Amino acid sequence: MENESQLASATPRDFTFQLLKQITNDFSEDNRIGVGGYGVVYKGTLDNGEVIAVKKLYYKHPGLDSDKQFQNECTNLMRVHHQNIVRLVGYCHEIRHICVEHNGRYVFAMVEDRALCFEYLEGGSLDKHLTDESCGFGWHTRYKIIKGICEGLNYLHNGSKESIFHLDLKPANILLDRNMMPKIGDFGLSRLFDSTETCSTKGIIGTPGYMPPEYINRFHITPKFDVFSLGVTIIKIMSGQEGYSKFADMSSQEFIQLVHENWEKALQTTVLAHTSHGVKKCIEIALRCVEADRVKRPTIAEVVDELSKIDTTIIDELNKIDTDRSSPIEQVTNLQCNQAFTPCVNSGMFSKDGGKDGSMISSCSSQAIRASSDSVLLRANIKCPILSSTSVKIFSYDNLRLATRKFHSNCVLGEGGFGCVYKGWIDENTLSPCEPGTGIPVAVKRLGQESSQGHKEWLAEINLAHLSHPNLVKLFGYCLEDEHRLLVYEFIPHGSLDNHLFKRDSCQPLSWNLRMKVALGVAKALAYLHCAEINVIVRDVKNSNILLDRDYTAKLSDFGVAVNGPVDQESHLSTAVKGTRGYAAPEYIATGLLTQKCDIYGFGVLLLELLSGRRALDENRPGMEQNLVDWARPYLRHKHKIRCVIDTSLGGLYSFSAVQKLAALALECLCTDPKKRPAMDSVVSILEGVQEDEELEAAEHQESGKKVTASASRKNGKSRWNIFGGGRS
Incomplete structure (x- = not known):
């Protein structure tokens, strides 16, 4: 291990922008080695021969909080010195003025140049190397990477008085040196905390698929945030992108067994007792790290302790088994030459022109090709x-x-x-x-x-x-x-549903009958899109994308993020997470795995909005009521509490039996297990049945009302019935 005092003595340098331009050949494309959400990374060589990575931050943009990102990454990296944390070599922050033409006049404009300089790591980012068990790194190398990541994260959480929470731990932010030593990088979203108490943010930061449910739903940040991200990362290291996609469709025990059997085949020998224990132990730890309930997740200190208990003889046994595989540095060379690991073809070709995390294109899987099509489409532009x-x-x-x-x-x-x-x-x-x-x-x-x-x-x-x-x-x-x-x-004359539900633009609130009509119309649209011949997943079912025509027929609009659904034997798609917070299904946000059941979850949220007149997310309400699904779910499970959810603007003019049926349907659509959500054809049948029952109920009440009126008139009395609520008023 490197000597920490030696590391500490290497104080980051204050580089001039002119020097950074010089060593990167004026930030040329030939020197570019990566691109992210906040800047572009270039390779440069200092006068003393040291090769460094220079991250040139984008010029300020209203949509990017790049000042905070620059300060976070610079100051937090100055505080840490560990072999599994990327070393900050230096930084640059210069303000200069240039003369430019503006509206026919020459004026001086301020330009702010910011850059961060890191040690250059030959292995590149870990996401380039993610493969299944049959190819790529051997088990020993993967175990070494897992252990190094855990030790680095443990240092961040427990290595000093103030804990540093990374908040964006993922393979793209883990770099590998020449010997496959992992180093955690990209501290732009990291934060300092004085304790382990729960903290909250006002908005979402981080990467979909690596964020824990308590943060997605309630913006809560604890040390268990990074532990969840670690669990996802370990699963991908152990089983690759393809293996991880199967995780959502299996029980924990089934997944452990699958990964273990795959490693048996990969090692092409009877797995020794120590090796078997190591494989199972790592995947068991990972599955505990991704528990939905953060209380059940281990701390990072506990994870490191468990890994250290794995018998050290594993290393010796695995070293022998791994000798038939190419060495780590040979594998890196293969990647840099865009050659494939055998026996897979192009198992980890990295697209440096992709989004924040790049794109991984695998000819082993048509699913992965589809997943990368978004970035290809974007680069193609017009x-x-x-x-x-x-x-x-x-x-x-x-x-x-x-x-x-x-x-x-x-x-x-x-x-x-x-x-x-x-x-x-x-x-x-x-x-x-x-x-x-x-x-x-x-x-x-x-x-x-x-x-x-x-x-x-x-x-x-x-x-x-x-x-x-x-x-x-x-x-x-x-x-x-x-x-x-x-x-x-x-042109749709009555505008969007959200205007009517939330009384914007002087719109009248929708009656119960019209809400039922809207629900059925949207359900029919989704059923049509989900049918085998069409097979389209909308990905953004929400009130503002539902328009109402002259007779209040609902029309689904805005298919900008819609995609073709899985085909043949595929059970889901793996995509970048799109859609709207509050409507997106939790399993989609957590894993990026997309099915038609994600649309059904969004429809369930819409049903709740129609029932309650509340928004899916409303930060103006008290904390426990801000997330509609979390707030309403307990009430919907009890017949006598459902009225607590019903929109008061309806004035009691609704059929309570219909409300109960819609509440039950909403609960089904919002089931946390996507397999238990109904298909849209079934939803349409249920809603049509509710509508028929309502019409029959209204007719019976009307007939009953006539008899009561006749009887009352004979007694010179007056009586009036609420034909929807069934009560006298």
Whole structure:
């Protein structure tokens, strides 16, 4: 182990920006070795021959808290000195002024250059090396990596008076040196804590798939946050991306048995007792680390203690078994040359142009290729293919500009993450613009020119335009001219459901009958999309994506993040997590594994909103009531408590038997076990049955009311019945 006093003496240097430009060849593409959410990493060589990695942070952007990220990473890395933590070599923070032209005049603008410099690690990031048991690193190397990560994390949590919580531990943030020694890096989201008490944040930070449920649901941060991330990382080290995807479909014991058997095959020998114990012990520890209940997770100190108890003879036995595999440095060389580990082909080819974590493309699995398609699509930008369809029209930019009165502010219908939606008028036959009140109204979504991310969503909507259903918003066509990208939809007069549920824009609250109509309409739309012939997963079922037409028929809209569902023998997709917080299924957020049951969870949240008149997430409410699902679930389980959830704006005008059935259906859709959620066909049948029962109940009440009225009139009395609630008023 390196001497800590020696490490401490290496005080990080204050580099000039000019020097960093020089050693990275002016930050050239040839020197680029990685890209992340806050900056680009380049390789550079100092005058003394030391090779370093230079992370040049992006210039300030409203959407990135890069100042905090820079300060966190710099100050926290200065505090730590450990062989399993990336060493900070130096930093740069310079402010300069340059003369630029602005509105026809020359002015001085301030430019802030920031960079962090680290030791250069030949092995690259761990995510490049994740494979299943049949190829890649041997068991001994993987065990060494796991133990090193745990020791590094233990040092962060317990090595000084103030604990450092990393909050973004994942394979992409773990680097490997020439000898496969793991080093934890990227401390941009890390935080200092004086104790182990629970702390809270106001928003989500971190990487989907590595964040624990208590943080996703309630923003709680404890040391067990990093332990959960560690568990996910160990599982992926042990079984690869493919093996991890099977974890969600198995019990803990089944998964342990699967991984153990795979290692038996990989080692091509009878697993020795010590080896068998080591394999099982590591996977058991990992599964305890990812327990949903954080109380059941071990501390990192306990994890390190358990690993140290694994008999040291494992190392000797595994060293013998691993001699038939290529050495770690040979494996790194293979990766750098884009050669494959045998027996897999391209088992770990890393895309340095991908997103924050890059993309792993595996020819061993069509599923992994599909998972990486998002980043491929994004890089292709305007050159992405548009599927031909006779139902989709092509509009000119000039015509849409005139149809919306030059995109006048008075024509704005709404604004989203990718641009504004305007109301326009076009001739039904010629598609040419016309005066307001003539022709047909349309909704024109104009994509922001700076939004490269939005192009994927724009393209996805066009390529799903061939779908036709009464409960789907119809896409008339699109415009793609130079940098202009627009979509043209049918105009839906009553706007989005959220306006009516939450009384925005002076909208009247929806009656119970209309809420039932909306629920059934959305269910039919999802059932259509989920059918085998269509096989589309929406990924973003929520109130603002449901529009109401003139007679309050619900129409599902916004398919920008929709994807084709799994095919053949696949049980799920592995994708980057998309959607909206509060509606996304917990297993999808935690693992990135996507199925149709994720849409059904979102529909369950929507049912709760229709029942309660509350938002899925509302930070203006008391702490225990902010998450609608968590707050409502206990009430829905008891017949006599359901009324506590019902929207008071309904004024009691509803059928209580129907409310009970909808509450039961919502609970089924929100089941934490996705396998127990109903299919959308079943949901439609249940809602149709509830609607039929309501009509029959209303008819019986009406007939009963007539008899009561006749009897009361004979007694010169007056009586009135609430035909929905069944009570006298």
